[in-house]
Amino acid sequence: MAVYITHSKEETMALARQLSKQLQNGGLIAFTGGLGAGKTAFCTGLAEGLGCTDEVQSPTFSIVNVYRGKITFAHFDMYRISTEEDLYAASFYDYLDSGAVVAAEWSENIAQFLEEPYIKINIEVLGENDRKLTIEGAAPLEETPDAAQNGLA
């Protein structure tokens, strides 16, 4: 388990881009954390890192958004998903089986149906721009490598 503090949306995205290097063969990321914590920002960084060209948007209403690219990225919002049937009918397992990167926001709702190993990310709001990201199940990431550069620019 590793804890990272980011101070801007850009830093959160940079951290996600780094994590994407560990997901070149697909994988599952389960997010926990409330509204406005930065899950979608993190997913935008992931999509960039995975070479996806479609625009990342919150899947709150669609339940799943799929971004095409070098690696397919299926971005789920589980807020309204609570049963295994729902999960199945949202094609969750199909995307996992296809070797895509699958990210699930509000994964609390479906935790009992997830199969290890997967990456757990909790995002906590510390202040207006500060976020605490707790990442389990991933290799250590460099602390916001291009954030410093952004600061200098």
Place this chain on the structure above:
Amino acid sequence: MSEMTLAVDSAGKAAGIAILRDEALIYESYLDAGLTHSETLLPMLKSALAAAGIAPAEINLYAVSAGPGSFTGLRIGMALAKGLALPNHTPCIGVSTLEALALSVFVPQGSIVVAAEDARRGEVYYAAFEQTAEGLHRLCSDTAGKPCEMQEMLENAKKSVFIVGDGAEVCYNNLEKNLTLTVLPAHLRKGRASGVAFAARVACARGENTDAALLAPEYLKLCQAQRERQEKLKGSETT
């Protein structure tokens, strides 16, 4: 005149098309290259008809695997079969993916074939059949659950058991070894479109309905324990 059956299999990761002339397989394809069925199945169908020199109007029966299987895959297969059947009101039949799987492989007469597809977290979709002189005799209905649920049934049958499907290893590892268990080699334990076609012929002979309008996927059969657990969770949420 001979009866032409065209079978579509897209229930799992692999896609396949098979054509039978009466009981004889005249064409079969199998594709498991990680591509999407929605993109591959129609070109595969076109190639099949072209290679076999058959026009769609000559097909007398469309067969499709109806589940259990992948949600997206089942819907793609169903949509294709229904669409094909529509112009000429061709009979159309959905078959159990597990029965089709059991008919895709060879096991000796007097032995049992367990068809098992992985259902995650140590569970499988399974069905068991005995190979008899008259064909496969079903020993249990399609079920979702732990492989150990089959233990007693298989012990009582006192026969050699061959396990096929992508849930074969999960079954093998979770059944007690007082059974004579054989897992068929990986390339010989996959479901094929010909199995779907043969299962459809058997289902037609049983007099099952062949109206395309009534064709529907058999998605997921959660076992009793799972349903109860979900009910309990729902109950605890509302109170």
